[in-house]
Amino acid sequence: MNWTTITNTVASLAPALGQALAGPAGHVVGQAIASTLGVNNSPDAVETALKTDPKAAVKLAELETELKRATLEATTRQEENQLKAQTAQRQAINTTMQAELQNGNTYKSGWRSAIGWTMAFSFGWISLILGISVFQDPSQIANVVDAIVMLTVSMGAVLGINIRHMSSERLASLGFRPTSLMDSLMTRSRGSH
Incomplete structure (x- = not known):
């Protein structure tokens, strides 16, 4: 299955989904789109649904919003983990410096x-x-x-x-x-x- 064949069609209704569909995880995005539209897991079935289902644009917009939210949450978690690691490193450095200063030998x-x-x-x-x-x-x-x-x-x-x-x-x-x-x-x- 080549999901990139419907990238432009999807992007015209949901730009972020279209971009994700063209990316390395395109097959996963394609499966999510097919599931959201309630059709078989194939680019042809999705394309047909996009052309015939009047609610397809709304469903894609909802899926795109969910994708953006999940991406934001993942980015936030990654940044939090980086901050925790930096804090732990600084605490270790601080502890080392305090022990060095308490040594008494200036x-x-x-x-x-x-x-x-x-x-x-x-x-x-x-x-x-x-x-x-x-x-x-x-x-x-x-x-x-x-x-x-x-x-x-x-x-x-x-x-x-x-x-x-x-x-x-x-x-x-x-x-x-x-x-x-x-x-x-x-x-x-x-x-x-």
């Missing part, structure tokens, strides 16, 4: 750990050294930049790993089990042995 809670502070001070020194190097011997700028890039990447990697590890520990202490792609792969590989 240096640690302010910037996670010593590597973070070291990196911040290093960027200041790097900027100063780069400026001095440019004025003293501009030909050495490439070597200085290479050293800065290597230092920045290595400190950034250590900082990233440190932050991830500390965050996982904090979440675990609050009863949350943080998972990542690597965590799930490692869990699966351990389970298969």
